[in-house]
Amino acid sequence: MPELPEKPTLEGLEKKWSAAWEADGTYRFDRTASRDEVFSIDTPPPTVSGSLHMGSVFGYVQTDANARFRRMQGRQVFYPMGWDDNGLPTERRVQNYYGVRCDPSVPFDPGFEPPAQPGKDALPISRRNFVELCHRLTAEDEKVFEQLWRSVGLSVDWDLTYATIDERSQRASQRAFLRNLARGEAYASEAPTLWDVDFQTAVAQAELEDRDQTAAYHRVRFHRPDGGEILIETTRPELIPSCVALVAHPDDERFRPLFGTTVRTPLFGVEVPVLPHRLAEPDKGSGIAMICTFGDTTDVVWWRELKLPTRTIVQRNGRFQTARPEWLPSGPWDDLAGSTVKQAQRRIVELLGESGELVDEPRPITHPVKFYERGDRPLEIVTSRQWYIRNGASDPELRSSLLGAGTDLAWHPDFMRVRYEHWVEGLNTDWLISRQRFFGVPIPIGYPLGPGGEILHDQPIVPDEASLPVDPSSHVPPGYTEAQRNQPGGFTGDADVMDTWATSSLTPQIACAWEDDPDLFARTFPMDLRPQGPEIIRTWLFSTVLRSRFEHGSLPWTDTTINGWILDPDRKKMSKSKGNVVTPMPLLDEHGPDAVRYWACRGGPGTDTAIDFGVMKVGRRLAIKLLNASKFVLGLGGAGADSAAAVTEPLDLAVLAALAEVAEEATSALDGYDYTRALDRVESFFWRFCDDYVELVKGRAYGEGPPAASARAALGIALSNLQRLFAPFVPFATEEVWSWWQEGSIHRQPWPDGTELRAAGGAGQPALLAVAADALGEIRKAKTEAKRSLRTDVVRATITDTPERLAALRAAESDLREAGRLAELVLLEGEGLGIDVELAPPE
RNA sequence: GGGCGCUUAGCUCAGAUGGUCAGAGCACCUGCCUUACAAGCAGGCGGUCGGGGGUUCGAGUCCCUCAGCGCCCACCA
Numbered sequence: 077m078p079e080l081p082e083k084p085t086l087e088g089l090e091k092k093w094s095a096a097w098e099a100d101g102t103y104r105f106d107r108t109a110s111r112d113e114v115f116s117i118d119t120p121p122p123t124v125s126g127s128l129h130m131g132s133v134f135g136y137v138q139t140d141a142n143a144r145f146r147r148m149q150g151r152q153v154f155y156p157m158g159w160d161d162n163g164l165p166t167e168r169r170v171q172n173y174y175g176v177r178c179d180p181s182v183p184f185d186p187g188f189e190p191p192a193q194p195g196k197d198a199l200p201i202s203r204r205n206f207v208e209l210c211h212r213l214t215a216e217d218e219k220v221f222e223q224l225w226r227s228v229g230l231s232v233d234w235d236l237t238y239a240t241i242d243e244r245s246q247r248a249s250q251r252a253f254l255r256n257l258a259r260g261e262a263y264a265s266e267a268p269t270l271w272d273v274d275f276q277t278a279v280a281q282a283e284l285e286d287r288d289q290t291a292a293y294h295r296v297r298f299h300r301p302d303g304g305e306i307l308i309e310t311t312r313p314e315l316i317p318s319c320v321a322l323v324a325h326p327d328d329e330r331f332r333p334l335f336g337t338t339v340r341t342p343l344f345g346v347e348v349p350v351l352p353h354r355l356a357e358p359d360k361g362s363g364i365a366m367i368c369t370f371g372d373t374t375d376v377v378w379w380r381e382l383k384l385p386t387r388t389i390v391q392r393n394g395r396f397q398t399a400r401p402e403w404l405p406s407g408p409w410d411d412l413a414g415s416t417v418k419q420a421q422r423r424i425v426e427l428l429g430e431s432g433e434l435v436d437e438p439r440p441i442t443h444p445v446k447f448y449e450r451g452d453r454p455l456e457i458v459t460s461r462q463w464y465i466r467n468g469a470s471d472p473e474l475r476s477s478l479l480g481a482g483t484d485l486a487w488h489p490d491f492m493r494v495r496y497e498h499w500v501e502g503l504n505t506d507w508l509i510s511r512q513r514f515f516g517v518p519i520p521i522g523y524p525l526g527p528g529g530e531i532l533h534d535q536p537i538v539p540d541e542a543s544l545p546v547d548p549s550s551h552v553p554p555g556y557t558e559a560q561r562n563q564p565g566g567f568t569g570d571a572d573v574m575d576t577w578a579t580s581s582l583t584p585q586i587a588c589a590w591e592d593d594p595d596l597f598a599r600t601f602p603m604d605l606r607p608q609g610p611e612i613i614r615t616w617l618f619s620t621v622l623r624s625r626f627e628h629g630s631l632p633w634t635d636t637t638i639n640g641w642i643l644d645p646d647r648k649k650m651s652k653s654k655g656n657v658v659t660p661m662p663l664l665d666e667h668g669p670d671a672v673r674y675w676a677c678r679g680g681p682g683t684d685t686a687i688d689f690g691v692m693k694v695g696r697r698l699a700i701k702l703l704n705a706s707k708f709v710l711g712l713g714g715a716g717a718d719s720a721a722a723v724t725e726p727l728d729l730a731v732l733a734a735l736a737e738v739a740e741e742a743t744s745a746l747d748g749y750d751y752t753r754a755l756d757r758v759e760s761f762f763w764r765f766c767d768d769y770v771e772l773v774k775g776r777a778y779g780e781g782p783p784a785a786s787a788r789a790a791l792g793i794a795l796s797n798l799q800r801l802f803a804p805f806v807p808f809a810t811e812e813v814w815s816w817w818q819e820g821s822i823h824r825q826p827w828p829d830g831t832e833l834r835a836a837g838g839a840g841q842p843a844l845l846a847v848a849a850d851a852l853g854e855i856r857k858a859k860t861e862a863k864r865s866l867r868t869d870v871v872r873a874t875i876t877d878t879p880e881r882l883a884a885l886r887a888a889e890s891d892l893r894e895a896g897r898l899a900e901l902v903l904l905e906g907e908g909l910g911i912d913v914e915l916a917p918p919e
Numbered sequence: 920g921g922g923c924g925c926u927u928a929g930c931u932c933a934g935a936u937g938g939u940c941a942g943a944g945c946a947c948c949u950g951c952c953u954u955a956c957a958a959g960c961a962g963g964c965g966g967u968c969g970g971g972g973g974u975u976c977g978a979g980u981c982c983c984u985c986a987g988c989g990c991c992c993a994c995c996a
Contacts, residue, residue, distance in 0.1 A: 084955090084956085286992095286995075291995090308996070309996060311995080323996090355994065356996085357994095357996080362996080363996090365996035371995095371996080372994070373994055374994040374995085374996080375994090376994095377994070443995050444995050445995060491923065494922070495923070498922065498923085498991075498992060499992075502993075504994090610991080611990085611991085613991090614991085614992090640924095641990075643989090680932095682924085683924090683932095684990085685931095686931075688930090688932095688945095690930075690931065690944085690945050690946085691931065691944085691945085693958085694931095694945075697958065697959095700959095701956070703956085704956035704959090705956080707955055707956085709955080710955095711955070756932095756943090760943070766956090770955085771953095771960095774955095853962095856960090856961055857961075857963095859950095859951085859961075860949085860950060860951075860962040861950090861961095861962070861963090862950095863950055863951080864950090864951080865950090865951055865952095865953070866951065866960075866961060867953050
C-alpha cells in the first residue's frame with residue numbers, strides 16, 4: 077500500500093491516471109460477454125471539423141458518468157467513439173484551411189502539396205487531391221478531439237473508434253442503401269428540390285432553417301383581357317418571367333368571377349390562367365398570388381396540384397439563364413440574362429416603374445426565408461434528379477409505425493419525445509439523401525449509356541455487396557471496361573455522394589460491425605443507449621430509428637438521453653458568431669477535469685445549463701475534500717483492516733444505515749439516468765459525514781478497544797462506499813484515494829447499491845446521527861456566538877428535548893461529550909430541542 | 920400561428936406521487952490558526968416560491984389564465 081501523502085493535491089492526477097487507465101486497459105470492452113452482460117452506447121460522433129467548445133464536454137461527460145455507473149454495476153460497457161468527418165463541414169474547413177477548391181475537371185496530381193499559406197484565390201484541385209486533403213486534415217482534428225476526451229476522463233474504449241468516412245462506414249452505408257433500394261425504401265426522382273446556389277447541392281428538409289430577412293411587398297399590375305387589371309403583391313418581382321398562373325381562395329368573392337379567365341403578366345405579356353386553390357389566403361397580400369416555378373415551397377404544391385407548366389429561369393448557380401426562354405417572346409430579357417437573383421430584382425423593379433406597372437412604393441417587411449443551415453444565401457428551388465429514402469411523409473402506415481417506435485423508445489427526459497413526434501407528424505417530403513458534393517460516401521450506382529450517350533436512369537447497375545465500398549467514379553461494373561466510361565453505349569457512375577446523415581443514421585450498425593463481424597453485432601445490437609443533443613432529434617435520432625426499422629425491424633437502442641444546451645456565463649446561447657464560445661482546454665487547466673465534470677453533472681438531463689465557474693470551484697473543493705477526508709480516515713490506521721463485524725456502537729451503525737439509504741437512492745436515480753440526483757444526494761451526505769459524524773467519533777477513533785475499532789471500521793466502510801459512489805463523477809480524485817488502500821481500479825469495483833452497508837449497519841437508526849449532529853450544532857453555535865474557539869471547554873451543557881430524541885442522544889452521549897468538550901452534560905425532557913451552555917471562562 | 924421547457928433568496932440551483940417544502944451552495948457579514956483539510960471550520964443575514972384566478976381542511980407542488988425568457992416546428996403571395 078502506498079504511503080499517504082503529506083499534503084494531498086489534485087495536481088498531476090489527470091496525467092497519472094489517464095496513462096494508467098490506458099496502460100491497464102481499464103475501459104477495454106470484453107467481447108466474450110453475452111448480450112445481457114453488455115451495456116452498449118451509441119456515442120455521438122462529434123463533427124471534427126467543428127470547433128472544440130464546452131458544449132462538446134457537457135453532454136459527453138454526462139454520458140460518461142452513466143457509462144461508469146453501468147460498468148461498476150458489472151456490465152461490460154461497449155463504449156466506442158466515432159468521428160464524423162464526412163460531408164460539407166469538412167469540405168468547407170479544408171477549403172479555408174488550405175485555400176483550395178475542388179474542381180472535378182482538374183486532373184489528379186500525385187505529387188500535389190497544398191500551399192503553405194492559403195492564397196488569395198482558392199486553388200482549383202482535382203477531386204482526388206481534394207479528398208486526400210480532407211482525410212489529412214480530419215486526421216489532425218481527430219487527434220485534438222481524442223486528447224480532449226482523454227483529458228476529461230471519458231471511459232471510452234479507444235480500440236473501438238471509427239470515422240464516418242472510413243472504409244467500414246462506407247461499406248455499411250452503401251450496403252444499407254442498396255438494401256433500401258432493393259426493398260423499395262430508396263428511390264430516385266426528378267422533382268423540384270430546395271437548392272443551395274453557393275454549395276450547388278440539394279438539401280433536405282431536416283437541414284433547413286428559417287432566417288428573418290428584410291424584403292418588400294411590390295404591388296404589381298396584371299392585365300385582364302377586358303382592359304381591367306388585377307393587383308398582386310409579391311416579395312419576388314424578379315420571378316414574374318417564370319409566372320405560370322394566379323391563384324386565389326375558391327370562396328373569395330372578389331376573385332370568384334375571374335376563375336377560368338386569363339390575365340397577362342406585366343412587362344412580358346405572357347397569358348396565364350387565374351385559378352382557385354384552398355391554400356391561397358384571402359388576407360395575405362392582395363388576396364391573390366402569383367405562382368412561379370419556383371419561388372417557394374407553396375409554389376411547388378400549387379404547380380403539382382394544379383398541373384401547371386414549368387418555366388424555370390433561375391439556374392443552379394443562382395443566376396438567370398442567358399438564353400431567352402421560349403415562353404417570353406417579348407419583354408426585356410437582355411437586361412436580365414445572366415444576372416443574379418438580386419440584380420434581376422433591382423432591374424425588374426426599375427422596369428416595372430418605367431412601364432407604370434408598379435403601384436405605389438415597395439412596402440418593406442421582415443419575413444422568414446428558408447436557408448440551408450450552413451448556407452449564406454436563401455435557397456432556390458430547382459428541378460433535379462435526386463435519391464430519396466421513404467420516411468413516412470407520404471405513407472401513413474410507415475408514419476404510424478415510426479410514431480410507435482418513438483413510443484417504444486425510453487426518453488430521458490421523457491418530454492423530449494414530443495419533439496420526435498412533432499417532427500414525424502410534420503414531415504412533408506421523403507428524405508433527400510443525395511448531395512452534389514465531393515467528400516462523402518458515394519451513391520454506389522452505375523448506369524448504362526444509350527447509343528446517343530444518354531443516361532439510362534431506369535436501368536441502374538447495382539454492385540455486388542461483396543465489392544463494397546465502391547466509388548463509381550473509378551469502379552468498373554462487371555461486363556464493362558474502363559474505356560467504356562462515359563462513352564455512348566458504355567456506362568457512367570452516379571456522381572453524387574450521400575448526405576452525412578445517410579451514413580450517421582447507421583452509427584449503431586457501424587459501431588457494432590453489422591455484417592462485418594456478426595459475433596460482435598449479436599453481443600451489442602440493439603444497443604442500450606443513445607445520448608445526444610436536442611437539436612438533432614429530427615435528424616440523427618429520427619433517421620437512425622428509420623434505418624434500423626427498415627433493416628432490422630427493431631429499435632436501434634432501448635433508451636435515449638437528451639442533454640440540454642450550454643449557455644455562456646450570461647445565459648446566452650453560445651455561438652461562434654456571437655464570439656462568446658468558451659473553449660474547454662483553459663478551463664480544464666485552471667479547474668481540473670474533476671471540477672469541470674462536476675459542473676457538467678450538475679446540469680440535469682435535458683436541462684439548459686450556463687457555464688458557471690463558481691460551480692466548478694465547488695467541484696474542485698469537493699475533490700480536494702475527498703482527498704483530505706480519505707487521508708484522515710486512512711491515517712487512523714486499521715480502517716482497511718478492521719472488519720465489518722467490529723461495528724457495534726449505535727452511532728457507527730447509524731452512519732452506515734444512513735449511507736445505505738443514500739446509496740439506494742443514488743442507485744435508483746442512476747438506473748433512470750438521473751445522474752444529477754445521485755450526485756446531489758451523495759454529495760450532501762458526504763459533507764454531513766465529514767462535518768458531523770467524523771467530528772463526533774474522531775476522539776473515540778483515536779483510542780483503543782472495541783469502541784475505537786467500531787469507529788474505525790465504520791469510517792472505513794463508509795469511506796469505501798463514498799469513494800465508489802463518487803467515482804462516476806470525479807474519476808481522477810476517486811481513483812487516487814482508492815489507490816491509497818485498495819488494489820485495482822475503483823472504476824472496476826462493484827457499485828455500492830447499499831447491500832454491503834445494510835449488512836454492516838442494518839440495525840442502525842439513521843435518526844440517531846441527526847439528533848447527535850443537531851446537539852453538536854447547538855454547542856458549536858453557543859461557542860461561535862460567544863466568539864470563542866470551538867476548542868473552548870464547556871463547564872456544563874443542559875439539553876432539553878423530547879424523550880425519544882433524548883434516548884437517541886444517550887446512545888451517542890460520550891461521543892458528544894468528547895466532540896463538544898463537555899465537562900458535564902445534563903439531559904432534560906421537554907417539548908423540543910433547547911440548550912443551555914455554560915462555557916469555561918476565557919484564560 | 921402551433922408546441923415543448925423554464926420562471927423558488929443578489930447569483931447558480933434542489934424541492935418523486937399536495938400536509939416540518941421554504942432548502943443547498945456561491946456571494947456577503949461575524950467569528951475560529953480546532954494536529955484531515957485556512958483552496959479550511961463554525962455561525963449569521965437573506966425569499967409573500969413570475970402575475971392573477973380556481974380545486975382542497977391544506978398548493979412552489981394540481982387545474983385555468985396572463986407575462987417574460989429559451990428552444991423546436993410552420994406553405995415565407
